[in-house]
Amino acid sequence: MIAALVAALPADVDAAAPRPMAGGRKAAERALATIDPVAYAASRNHLDGAVTRLSPYLRHGILSLDEVRNHALAKVADPRQAEKFIQELAWRDYWQRIYLAHPDRIWNDVEVYKTGFDASEYDTELPADVVEARTGVACIDQFIAMLHETGYLHNHARMYLAAYVVHWRRVRWQAGAAWFLEHLIDADPASNNLSWQWVASTFSKKPYIFNLDNVAKYTGHDINTRMSDNRVLACSYEQLSELLFPNLEPAHG
Amino acid sequence: MADLIWLHEGALRRTHPVFAMAAPGTPAIFVWDRARLAAGHVGVRRQLFIAETLAELELEIHDGDATVLLPQLAVAHGADRLLVPASPDPAIIGQLVMIRQAVPALTVEQVADTAFVTLSQEPDLARFFRYWNKARKAALRPHGV
Structure with missing residues (x-):
């Protein structure tokens, strides 16, 4: 039956091609055995940092949050050394609690946008150049290609892409959230959609934005962060706020 | 009392508490529900990941609509209780409601994870x-x- 199901999948994914994470409990246990909560805390924001890649196993209940936390605690002398890692597990628990208590929040704005724009001023569809990884912003196109080719993105790259789609292209977060759900092997409606809302500012106090310096700081040499290839990102945060949110009062002080 | 376990794509492991709730040897079923996967935007790569995981689990796997198949399978297995890992997914919760309506004699119980x-x-x-x-x-x- 499994072979028949796999054979029936569309041919745009090669079942034999190398992928970032294999399915199954055995693969999950191998990944769990290698986690390093201390290294995670120090480097998790970097694309080449000591991230655990446990997310697809947690998403599908192949591992429970409880057993991953217990494993992390067993690897450190003091629980506080594992706090950053456990806090990330807590984010997942938090999103799941919201999903259960307020399922309507998964696809609807929890709050209004704090961008100076009304929801009706955002496009409802992803632009074709985004879907086709030809936005002309080099690092963004690389992240899109990574998403499509591997089904996995580092969390920081997800935030960059989400912010670019919502704030630079003024597209509703729902369109981007559905796109990620379709491609990410760890996509969970609660973690994914509510994180998009956090970036959009419909579930946070202010919109999340980034600039090229931030991308350069957290990515390696394989990501193109040349200014000439990423002009729309090569600004200070103050300049970006004025460009992206012209209806907002400038921040003082 | 005869049990049947419905394992869905949110709880794909044998150590889930749903197994401790059931009698030893209780059959566990996974339904490859294409309509629910499509409605949940589950792309091809994730379907492949799920299929790989299922290959290790030694479950009965059925291809079709869970709301149609599970009532039939409960009858075929002589089950009077369907145990299901608790899920916040409204699609799964909705299917449980339909299964209850289809087989009023079947007790449907959601079992929370640790x-x-x-x-x-x-x-x-x-x-x-x-x-x-x-x-x-x-x-x-x-x-x-």
């Missing part, structure tokens, strides 16, 4: 750090208690 944290009262979910400030102490202890 808790990440056990809290004395419901936390404020308006912002993460309100939740975290209440959950932190338990979260940093084994089994979250």
Whole structure:
């Protein structure tokens, strides 16, 4: 039956091609055995940092949050050394609690946008150049290609892409959230959609934005962060706020 | 009492508490429900990941609509209780309602996973750090208690 199901999948994914994470409990246990909560805390924001890649196993209940936390605690002398890692597990628990208590929040704005724009001023569809990884912003196109080719993105790259789609292209977060759900092997409606809302500012106090310096700081040499290839990102945060949110009062002080 | 376990794509492991709730040897079923996968935007790569995981689990796997197949399978297995890992997914919750309606004699029970944290009262979910400030102490202890 499994072979028949796999054979029936569309041919745009090669079942034999190398992928970032294999399915199954055995693969999950191998990944769990290698986690390093201390290294995670120090480097998790970097694309080449000591991230655990446990997310697809947690998403599908192949591992429970409880057993991953217990494993992390067993690897450190003091629980506080594992706090950053456990806090990330807590984010997942938090999103799941919201999903259960307020399922309507998964696809609807929890709050209004704090961008100076009304929801009706955002496009409802992803632009074709985004879907086709030809936005002309080099690092963004690389992240899109990574998403499509591997089904996995580092969390920081997800935030960059989400912010670019919502704030630079003024597209509703729902369109981007559905796109990620379709491609990410760890996509969970609660973690994914509510994180998009956090970036959009419909579930946070202010919109999340980034600039090229931030991308350069957290990515390696394989990501193109040349200014000439990423002009729309090569600004200070103050300049970006004025460009992206012209209806907002400038921040003082 | 004869049980049947419905394992869905949110709880793909043999150590889930749903197995401890059932009698030893209770059959476990997975339904490859294409319509629900499509409605949940489950792309091809994720379907492949799920299929790989199922290959290790030694379940009965059926291809079709869960709301049609599960009532039939419950009857075929002589089950009077369907045990299901608890899920926040409205699609799964909706299917459980339809299964109950299709077989009123079948008891349908959702079984919660082991808790990440056990809290004395419901936390404020308006912002993460309100939740975290209440959950932190338990979260940093084994089994979250």
